[in-house]
Amino acid sequence: MTEIIDGNAVAQSIRDDLATAIDQLAEEGVQPSLATVLMSDDPASETYVSMKQDDCAEVGIEAIDIEIDPDADASELYDAIDDLNGDENVNGILVQMPVPDHVSDREVLRAVDPVKDVDGFHPENVGRLVAGNARYKPCTPHGVQKLIEAAGVETEGADAVVVGRSDIVGKPMANLLVQKAPGGNATTTVCHSRTKDLAAKTRQADILVAAAGVPEMIDGGMIKEGATVIDVGINRVDADTEKGYELVGDVEFDSAKEKAGAITPVPGGVGPMTRAMLLYNTVKAAGLQHGVDVDLP
Incomplete structure (x- = not known):
């Protein structure tokens, strides 16, 4: 059965765990x-x-x-x-x-x-x-790392594919996944708008991070059986709803969850983690600036 990774719950856990570091600063x-x-x-x-x-x-x-x-x-x-x-x-x-x-x-x-x-x-x-000596990891990629960890997925030796090459998500995400460090050591491929046969690349991924900003561009047919799928996309599309739109990811969720071993929803997946990791970095910054060695989650 596919695990739906609850970004709200993981983010709340991080916020709760930051209390220790904030107490140390106090x-x-x-x-x-x-x-x-x-x-x-x-x-x-x-x-x-x-x-x-x-x-x-x-x-x-x-x-x-x-x-x-x-x-x-x-x-x-x-x-x-x-x-x-x-x-x-x-x-x-x-x-x-x-x-x-x-x-x-x-x-x-x-x-x-x-x-x-x-x-x-x-x-x-x-x-x-x-x-490999990050002061602050960018919030969204760091949040993705935490979600992968929370799902119990091992990155070391895994084949990872990042779809998207933005300075905010794609590039730093790839860098974190290849680092010789916990949450890294993956064999990482970066795909983008010029990639030939994208589906062939994504079907090789044990870990697939979709961050291209294109609504539902990745469907179940592009996903390896049992893969971990992290959907960074948040796209507003027209819909027959009270607001006249709905939010969807870069992954077509219904078909993808039939193939994935674990997957993040949109909303409620990566978004809450981005905000949680901003708090993490702020607490870390306070410790660095005041010479206080804080315990971070």
Whole structure:
């Protein structure tokens, strides 16, 4: 019988386990803090930021909310980031993407102090990840690692296929899976829009991570019997519902679950883990910045 991997439950377990580390920080007079910076009037971005702040409140992380008019000059955003970089009471900085077109997202990522870059996207942190000495693992790929672990799936020696090569998920996910470390040691293939005969590649995967952003592009016929399938995609498609749409993943769930040994649903799979690992990185950042050796889950 196929195991449905419950991302909500695993994320809650991580939030619960972070209490130990937060207590250790409190004993040293440290309260971890996360600053979220929003330069957008996009409802989805506003919702994401609100959810992250709620998560912080749940576990005892101070949430600092910075909102900037999306029509403001880019310098206003950079000035805000500089202020947060210099504030010793701020441990983590998250700039909600996307930023307006007149702002360079790459420059924004470079502007954040890498020690406070709890997204793990600063070039210095990307380099450390590739070198096998990650300061902060990017939240979504790290969350995927935790889901695979929670399902009791061994990555060492496994054939893993990552569909998607984004800087946010695909590339760091592949790097984590090939690392000579727990949760790694897999033989990893990265597939993308130029891959020939994608189905032939995905059918070889013991572990399949779908992160291409294409609704239901992978169906049961593209999956190896008994494989572990992690669906990172969150796509809004038209549907005959009250809202007029529904959320689906990059995997066609109904057919895929007939083949997979374990699979994540959408929603309720990877999404909650991304937010949980942001809290994880924020607590880790507080420990690093204040010289407190915290026990992380």
